[in-house]
Amino acid sequence: MSKIKLTRVAFSGTAVQEKELREKLSSIKLMDGALMPALQAAQTIYGYLPIEVQQIVAEELDVSMEEVFGVATFYSQFTLNPQGKYQISVCLGTACYVKGSGEIIRAFEEQLGIKAGECTPDGKFSLVETRCIGCCGLAPVLTENERVYGKVTVDDVKAIIAEINAKD
């Protein structure tokens, strides 16, 4: 069902997170059918389910990695990719596409050094291709979290990244 895309972002889980997860799992594993609640708890702590986290779950629950991975990729709410602090969604709807949003997403890929669907190693930016968001009059359009940018050009990409960087 869901597309499997393994992240290239290095795992940056902390000892505190791992301790919290293992503590939670020690009570969850007593439940019947503990795997789903375990993965839900893990995703709440880490924000996503990288292989390293799945391994902790497999170990604590004493189930195989194959089983954990199978469940993690079956349900659409589980994600194997970290979501960046700033999620940039570039509209690839028809109106935006003919106005060059394909070029824009390529510019972001170049500037950020990631592919669409991925997150930067520092966890700051994630890049997403999205379907029409209904702002064709402003094409090409992209959103950064809730904020909408309209009539974007390739030349704007640098400035948008700089603007977001300046927020931190």
Added chain:
Amino acid sequence: MHTIHKINKIKELTQEALANKKYRIVVGLATCGIAAGAMPVYEAFKKIAKGSTDVSVTQTGCLGMCKLEPMIQIYEAGKEKPTTYVKLTAAAAEEIFATHIAGGKICDKYYFDESVFLAPQYRIALRNCGVIDPENIDEYIARDGYQALHKTLTEYSQDDIVNTLLASGLRGRGGGGFPTGLKWKFAKGSAGTKKYVCCNADEGDPGAFMDRSVLEGDPHAVIEAMVIAGYTIGADQGYVYVRAEYPIAVKRLNIAIEQAKFYGLLGKNILNTGIDFDLEIRLGSGAFVCGEETALMTSIEGKRGEPRVRPPFPAVKGLFGKPTILNNVETYANIPQIVLKGAEWFSGMGTAKSKGTKVFALGGKIVNTGLVEIPMGTTLRQVIDGIGEGIPNGKKFKAAQTGGPSGGCIPPEHFDIPIDYDNLISIGSMMGSGGLIVMDEDNCMVDIAKFFLEFTKDESCGKCTPCRIGTTRLLEYLEKITSGKATLKDLDEMEELCYYIKDNALCGLGQTAPNPVLSTLRYFKDEYISHVVDKKCPAHVCKNLLQYKITDKCVGCTLCAKKCPVNAITGTLKTKHTIDTDKCIKCGICADNCKFKAIIKE
């Protein structure tokens, strides 16, 4: 732990307190109300009423009239009916307070007479929604809550309950319509000491929100029914499987479970009768197929939510391999009332084979969107033209869609058919969980079929080939048709494929996936023919088959040319413009912006 005497005392005191409160303001705070801005309204009323002993402000669930949210009702001591105020803001709260409570007059500006909407309805499953505070167990108890449970545990045998349900004629409200009493009878008869009671709250149909409303408005009714089910089949453990997308429902259900445990209505030795029953919530994680009973159980077991082959049926071998019953939220919400008022009361409503009421989520092209509960046998016309007050903007009715992605489209000629399980199946649709989407002349039926197939194709779990490959191929046919590339032979092949999938898919999702295609083929074949033969979309929806044109009404204001995102429109000031159809991407912005209605679709 409370005994029934304590419960009855709470009932009496709460009833008295509610009835004697001079003004009781209840604010609709279900998900829909909150999204419409009910929270600031609630806060505003709370602030104004702070310190007053005459006025109380409480939250309640969904009142059913989505379009009019945020809304409140004011109950007054000595008055039977509350006054309803709608479309409120925080500022309106002050006005209403000044006029209604300080001034003793109706505040006309926000007043709404809900009688047209409510009169044809009969509320059983929704009886407490929009009435009680769902986070306060005492208010549920005040409205006969947990009386059915006490009666069950002290006066009825397990067989009595099964027989009552059988005699009531209650059928599953989640879609299939299997007799609930029969399901309980099978599970009761299954051997084994460990059994389970499950509740399906994984409401996944696009456009359906009945179960969410019940859980958000009256969670105790579901809990009470599940304990009755546990006693009846001999189970001491229950699971409610709720979508994670319903955070408010989950929160209120959790609160309700804690309160019920605290009062000794759940857990060990319930109401001092020696009966044990415990309840746990399990969250879904976004898989439509988990609404299918065996897939849901597989998911509770912590696995990929794939359906299992039946038989063995869950009543024999269900959750964790033990006998299990699974009912949906609305089914459970009916049960305490049936136990209290008797099978005859319930079977007195409805048609020959469908008893009681059904909740529908009314949506789409209709004036009053909302949640309605009607006796079985009410006609579609009464629902759409009566309660729904018809189609907005003077448009023509085209079809009503029931049953979500498993259902079908009902054309106007069946408008007067009484709604029940069997009638809907006979006209190629099904009851489903209760979504009722109204479509007008602007909807393309082929496009609607395509929309549902995109959904089922994405949600197919992939376990069986007829569904996994079949829905993909069906969608390809529909895409071919809507892009004007199909032939009549494709139509025949597509229909044949539909029957193949129906006959061979493993579970309900696959078996019913072709229904949207089959029902539109049955009633709207001419629309398919238009797409295939004439290469036209009569409703002007399928973009590949339509063209925008500028008519002689054009005065040459140049607005459309400026707005066009692809510069497909040319023309000089004060002369008629033209659209380059090769460049046009059919986004419709020109037509939306034209002040002279000079741009048309063909």
